[in-house]
Amino acid sequence: MNEQPSAPYLDALVAHGFRGSGRFHVPGHKGGPGADPALRYALGDRALALDLPQDIEGIDIGPKPTPYERAEHLAAEAYGAERTWFLTNGATQGNHALALALAPLGAKVVAQRNSHASLVDGLVLSGGMPSFVAPAYDHDLGMANGVQPDALREALERTPDARAAFIVSPTYYGMCADVAGCAEVAHAAGVPLVVDQAWGPHFGFHPDLPAGALSEGADAVLTSTHKIVGSLTQSAMLHVAPGGRIDTGRLARAVRIVRSTSQSALLFASLDAARRQLAVHGEALLHETLRAVAAARVKLASVPGIKVVGEELVGTPGVANWDPLRIVLDVRGTGNTGYEVADALRHAYDVQIELATQATMVLLVGLAESAVALERVGGDVEETVKRITKPGSTLAVLAPPASLEQQMAVAPRDAFLGEADLVAVDDAVGRISCESIAGYPPGIPALLPGERITAATIAYLRDIVTAGARLHGASDPTFRTINVLSEG
Numbered sequence: 001m002n003e004q005p006s007a008p009y010l011d012a013l014v015a016h017g018f019r020g021s022g023r024f025h026v027p028g029h030k031g032g033p034g035a036d037p038a039l040r041y042a043l044g045d046r047a048l049a050l051d052l053p054q055d056i057e058g059i060d061i062g063p064k065p066t067p068y069e070r071a072e073h074l075a076a077e078a079y080g081a082e083r084t085w086f087l088t089n090g091a092t093q094g095n096h097a098l099a100l101a102l103a104p105l106g107a108k109v110v111a112q113r114n115s116h117a118s119l120v121d122g123l124v125l126s127g128g129m130p131s132f133v134a135p136a137y138d139h140d141l142g143m144a145n146g147v148q149p150d151a152l153r154e155a156l157e158r159t160p161d162a163r164a165a166f167i168v169s170p171t172y173y174g175m176c177a178d179v180a181g182c183a184e185v186a187h188a189a190g191v192p193l194v195v196d197q198a199w200g201p202h203f204g205f206h207p208d209l210p211a212g213a214l215s216e217g218a219d220a221v222l223t224s225t226h227k228i229v230g231s232l233t234q235s236a237m238l239h240v241a242p243g244g245r246i247d248t249g250r251l252a253r254a255v256r257i258v259r260s261t262s263q264s265a266l267l268f269a270s271l272d273a274a275r276r277q278l279a280v281h282g283e284a285l286l287h288e289t290l291r292a293v294a295a296a297r298v299k300l301a302s303v304p305g306i307k308v309v310g311e312e313l314v315g316t317p318g319v320a321n322w323d324p325l326r327i328v329l330d331v332r333g334t335g336n337t338g339y340e341v342a343d344a345l346r347h348a349y350d351v352q353i354e355l356a357t358q359a360t361m362v363l364l365v366g367l368a369e370s371a372v373a374l375e376r377v378g379g380d381v382e383e384t385v386k387r388i389t390k391p392g393s394t395l396a397v398l399a400p401p402a403s404l405e406q407q408m409a410v411a412p413r414d415a416f417l418g419e420a421d422l423v424a425v426d427d428a429v430g431r432i433s434c435e436s437i438a439g440y441p442p443g444i445p446a447l448l449p450g451e452r453i454t455a456a457t458i459a460y461l462r463d464i465v466t467a468g469a470r471l472h473g474a475s476d477p478t479f480r481t482i483n484v485l486s487e488g
């Protein structure tokens with residue numbers, strides 16, 4: 001029987017939350033009465049009544065399968081997984097758990113060099129040692145694409161004792177790697193392929209969208225449900241494929257130690273509900289959304305100075321497919337940077353976008369986006385660009401020379417937790433970084449903990465700070481000093 005139209009966790013929570021039970025347990029607001037009046041007004045007593053702890057009979061303990069277990073099982077079924085975990089600390093928690101399970105102390109793994117920071121943080125926790133594989137790079141737009149199977153093969157040959165391979169697909173810009181090709185390469189090398197599909201929780205739920213990474217041969221996949229599908233911020237899922245390449249018992253232990261003992265029932269309920277909506281109505285909702293996005297794309301493409309980036313990149317290095325829900329605009333023809341257009345759009349029309357870089361703006365579209373909002377943003381961009389266009393064309397900011405090719409000198413854990421010296425950046429050349437520093441734009445980590453610092457990286461980071469870029473992760477945002485591993 002098809003049980004996807006049910007939402008057992010949400011239903012159990014609702015059934016318990018409003019029945020007037022004596023609440024002599026956490027949380028201290030007791031379902032509302034103990035909360036600040038302004039919070040009660042803002043969230044409403046219904047949300048507070050459902051803010052229940054774990055271990056309530058009939059929700060997550062009691063006769064098996066409990067509603068909680070059934071909810072995770074339905075999510076696994078919807079995504080074609082053998083096992084799915086609900087995560088309450090985002091896909092971040094999933095990367096931490098995967099690193100702990102697959103890259104334990106001293107173990108080697110191959111990882112995409114510009115993986116999300118949470119993977120490198122996971123390796124700091126676990127003590128694993130990454131050997132990096134560079135993604136393909138679009139020099140025109142200053143944008144990293146996916147890892148190519150040949151590059152993955154080469155990295156795995158270089159690291160014969162690797163225990164797993166980690167790649168990211170899709171990218172922030174919605175560009176998808178050849179996951180099937182990467183899975184084939186990883187499996188030929190005898191290792192599982194982990195795909196960080198944080199930006200693709202909707203993949204596989206409409207014929208015009210890319211397939212989900214699990215169906216393309218990945219062994220573990222992260223989906224940041226909250227990013228595109230309708231669950232609450234911080235909720236995500238970790239899926240493991242059937243086939244046994246991942247030890248689910250070991251991963252379950254790892255998931256457990258990187259979560260709170262008081263996980264939010266509201267987040268779980270939102271995941272259960274989002275899975276139901278996606279599995280039951282996702283195709284219809286996506287159908288409408290895709291139609292509205294296509295119309296918005298046509299409108300945006302007609303704006304002088306704006307180029308809509310997307311499908312035409314499919315087939316270029318590292319782009320096997322693309323996500324039509326992401327609207328990527330190349331704004332260089334307006335003579336402005338993406339920051340400038342985004343600022344002007346915000347000031348004039350109170351439109352907030354997902355990401356701006358020197359050359360681009362990225363508008364994120366959700367599963368059930370309003371067609372009216374999409375139509376309006378086309379007009380808002382048109383009017384804004386008309387007003388601020390200047391002669392000339394903006395240059396894309398490129399990644400630091402060779403940063404995508406960098407390799408670790410010591411394990412991230414040793415560098416992050418080791419004794420550090422704070423030194424002037426000019427004295428840091430040749431030393432090992434304890435810091436993770438990414439310049440925005442282009443958002444590619446220029447330095448990771450454990451990498452040896454080169455003069456070119458210092459020069460690049462100094463240049464982009466002077467040009468007004470922000471440095472994520474740097475202990476000194478002005479980039480005069482940096483923590484390096486003590487040699488004493």
Ligand SMILES: Cc1ncc(COP(=O)(O)O)c(C=O)c1O
Nearest residue numbers: 089090091092116196198224236
């Ligand atoms: C590729 C990738 N993986 C993981 C994450 C972390 O996701 P979350 O914010 O759900 O923890 C992000 C966040 O932007 C991401 O871009």
